[in-house]
Structures are given as structure tokens and as C-alpha cells.
Amino acid sequence: MSFFASVEMAPGDPILGLTETFVADPSANKINLGVGIYVDEQGRVPMLASVREVEQALATAVRPRGYLPIDGLAAYNRLTRELLFGAESPLLAAGRVATAQTIGGSAALRVAADVLKQVAGAGAKIAISDPSWGNHHVIFRTAGFELLQYRYYDAASHGLDIAGMLEDLSRMEPGTVVLLHACCHNPTGVDPDAAQWQQIIDVLKERQLLPFVDMAYQGFDQGLDADATAIRLLAASGIEAFVVVNSYSKSFSLYGERVGALSMIGSNRDEAARLLSKIKQTIRTIYSSPSTHGAALVAGVLGSAELRDRWELELGGMRTRIHEMRAGLVERLAAHGAPDFGFIQSQAGMFSYSGLSKAQVHRLRDEFAIYALDSGRICVAALNRDNLDTVASAIAAVCR
Numbered sequence: 001m002s003f004f005a006s007v008e009m010a011p012g013d014p015i016l017g018l019t020e021t022f023v024a025d026p027s028a029n030k031i032n033l034g035v036g037i038y039v040d041e042q043g044r045v046p047m048l049a050s051v052r053e054v055e056q057a058l059a060t061a062v063r064p065r066g067y068l069p070i071d072g073l074a075a076y077n078r079l080t081r082e083l084l085f086g087a088e089s090p091l092l093a094a095g096r097v098a099t100a101q102t103i104g105g106s107a108a109l110r111v112a113a114d115v116l117k118q119v120a121g122a123g124a125k126i127a128i129s130d131p132s133w134g135n136h137h138v139i140f141r142t143a144g145f146e147l148l149q150y151r152y153y154d155a156a157s158h159g160l161d162i163a164g165m166l167e168d169l170s171r172m173e174p175g176t177v178v179l180l181h182a183c184c185h186n187p188t189g190v191d192p193d194a195a196q197w198q199q200i201i202d203v204l205k206e207r208q209l210l211p212f213v214d215m216a217y218q219g220f221d222q223g224l225d226a227d228a229t230a231i232r233l234l235a236a237s238g239i240e241a242f243v244v245v246n247s248y249s250k251s252f253s254l255y256g257e258r259v260g261a262l263s264m265i266g267s268n269r270d271e272a273a274r275l276l277s278k279i280k281q282t283i284r285t286i287y288s289s290p291s292t293h294g295a296a297l298v299a300g301v302l303g304s305a306e307l308r309d310r311w312e313l314e315l316g317g318m319r320t321r322i323h324e325m326r327a328g329l330v331e332r333l334a335a336h337g338a339p340d341f342g343f344i345q346s347q348a349g350m351f352s353y354s355g356l357s358k359a360q361v362h363r364l365r366d367e368f369a370i371y372a373l374d375s376g377r378i379c380v381a382a383l384n385r386d387n388l389d390t391v392a393s394a395i396a397a398v399c400r
């Protein structure tokens, strides 16, 4: 009898598993609106010119590949802090932010979850928006957290249920971790505005909850600073401790390089140093230290004034194209006689919670080889002028 005979088949991942099904689909004109990947007008994952420049310089330099420190490349961590908090942030001057390069945003989440579990102990609880990115639940459950939910999305208005959100947060026990999406909420594309963020932060502070911000799409909605509003308001709020995880997968189009970071904010320099020691201890037990290449690319761009300007232009181009695709989809849907999808234009980032039912999503896949998540989430960043009309006419057909 095999040692592994009792191993059960785990369910496929709802997002990356769908990509596996998509890849295996022999249809000639298949379209993947499932996974969150930005593709350009030609349907390709772009290689940014700013990134390419650093890549070429690295290739010419032929650098040895020793281990990075456990917490990664120092320049990458410094530049990440500056991008998240603003270079002039008093938090940085006070040394209150402990940052470690991680293997994408997912490892940042997992490492943070493990460190927070050590601090919170047996009663660790995390409140997650309803709905949220599916991996949030799995990561925190696996780390031993009890999962709670707060109201977020209002299906009737396709907008934010701010009253429900504030009410639910104000009932949380002190010490509960509250997971927030900084911008471009995944999966809904619905974000609080600055005034609503302030209301949320006031409740977090009053209830002594621990803010935990996930920022995977900085620059994909309004711009680098505007998309960091939640983080900037938290930094100014007087809240002493919070957590930020971020990813450069989308903003640098470096998905496979797995470039992310974890920043834990303590009340003073000494606390931040102790937090960093715990982060490093945790990383060492999972993957020892992060990899070199992606971080060198990001640090190379962010560390050069000229390349950073070029990157901001390229990022702005992706942002503009997404806005155009949103407008184009709404217009084409109307032209095909679909019900009103105007709300797609007020949603932010790569995703739109389309309101399509699971049955309609399955019809899209089976009859039109168009892939979306069962929740109705579609990746509008995967649309282009060539596939827009096909997608709109298929959605109109399944709505009939």
C-alpha cells in the first residue's frame, strides 16, 4: 500500500485552475477574462521599455547570483517604502516601517499572517470584505485565523455598501485584523473614496482594530499617489500599528518574477526592528530568502529618475487603455441590446463584477469560449479593440 494512497484530490484553484482549463481548450478564438493579467492591444503581456532597459544592463553586467539577505534587496525595500508612503513620509523618517521583499504579494500575505498569528495567539481573527480575492481566505485560514466577514459590495447599486461596512467594523472585537484593498478592489472594482476611507479609518482607530492593506494595483486606477490614499490616510491617522502588503506583478508587468513586499508599521524604530526580526525568522522557515532578478528590475527602474519617469508614462498608458476598454465595453453592450452595464465605467482597476450569474458565465465558456470567474468577475484589462465586440455580443446573448 503506497504511503500516499490516502491522499485526496484537492480542488482546483478557482483562478489559476481556470487558466489551466483555458490553455487546454482547443477553440481557435478563445478569450481569457478569468485571471488578472493586463494584456496590450495585441493581446500580449507587455514587456515595459523601462524594465527592458534595466534587464539589458543586467545582462551585460553578468553579475554573480549569491543569496540575497533574508529580507531581500535593501534598495528595493527602501524604494518600495517610498512608493507606498511617499518619500517624505514622517513614518519613514522615524524608522517605523519594517519592509521585506517577498515572493509576490501572496508570500507577503502568508508571512504577515504567520507573524500576526504569533502576536495574536489562539484567538486570532481577521475580517475580510464580502466578497474578496479567494486566496485571502485560504491564506489566513491556513495560518490559523478565524475568518470574519464585513459587508462591502451592494449588488443592487453595483457600488459600495459603506453603511453596512462601517456598521460591521464597529462591531468587531478590538485586536481583530481588518483586511482592506487599497484600490481596484478584487473582485468588484468598487473602492471607497477619500472621505469614505477616512470614515473607515476612524472606526478602525476607535475600535482598536489592526488595519491590513493589500495593494496589488497601485497606479491602475487614478495614479501612484491617488491609489495610495488609504495608506497615506492611515499613516496620518495616529494609528500606531498597521500592515501593508504590495505587489508589482501588474504595475511592472512582471507577473512571473514574483515581486512583492511586506511592510509592518510599528509605533517606533525599536518596535519596527523587532518586527523585522520576526519577518526574517518567518521567511527563513518558508523559502529562506527571495530571488534576485525581479527585485533588481524594479529597483533599477525606481532608482533612476529617468527610468521612473518612463515607467510612470507606461503605467499611465495601461491605466488609460483600461478606462477606454471599460467605456468601449459599455458602449458595445448597449449596441448589442444588453441590459444597462453603465456601472462598469465607474468601477476601478482590472476587474469588473459584471453581475453575470454562474449559469451565464458557464454559457459564455461553453458556447463562446470566453472565460470568466464563476462569481461573474471579468478582467477588463484583457479586452482589446479586436475582442471587444465579440465579448459584448456574447454577454448580450447570455443575458437574453
Ligand code: LMR
Pocket: 015, 016, 034, 035, 036, 037, 133, 186
Ligand atoms: C487574480 O485575482 O486573478 C490575480 O490576482 C492573480 C491571482 O493570483 O489570483
